[in-house]
């Protein structure tokens with residue numbers, strides 16, 4: 001997954017920036033708390049492919 005691609009991808013739900021999870025080869029939207037799979041180097045940015053993050057995976061919010 002190259003950095004250039006990461007700059008242009010956006011969450012299909014909120015259009016926000018995605019975070020690359022290198023360890024699990026997926027893209028995370030911290031706003032929606034979902035992860036999108038990366039299939040053979042191609043991010044699958046479909047809302048119906050989004051996987052909800054588990055409680056442990058969620059990042060603490062500062063609210």
Ligand SMILES: [Zn+2]
Nearest residue numbers: 011014029032
């Ligand atoms: Zn999102």
